[in-house]
Amino acid sequence: MKESMDELKGEVKAKLLYWNNIKSSKVKVLLIVLFLGLIGLKIFTTVLTFDWLVSLFS
Numbered sequence: 001m002k003e004s005m006d007e008l009k010g011e012v013k014a015k016l017l018y019w020n021n022i023k024s025s026k027v028k029v030l031l032i033v034l035f036l037g038l039i040g041l042k043i044f045t046t047v048l049t050f051d052w053l054v055s056l057f058s
Contacts, residue, residue: 022028 019028
C-alpha cells in the first residue's frame with residue numbers, strides 16, 4: 001500500500017513538473033480544452049449507449 005502511494009505521488013509530481021515546464025499559454029489552453037473534450041465525449045457516448053440500450057429493451 002505504501003509503495004503504491006509513493007508511486008502515485010511520484011506520478012503526480014512528474015505531471016506537475018511537466019505542466020510547470022510548459023512555457024506557452026496557448027499550449028496549456030489547448031491541453032485543457034483537449035482534456036475537457038475527451039471527458040465530454042466519454043459522457044456523451046455513455047449517455048447515447050444507455051439510451052440505445054433502454055430503447056432496445058422497451
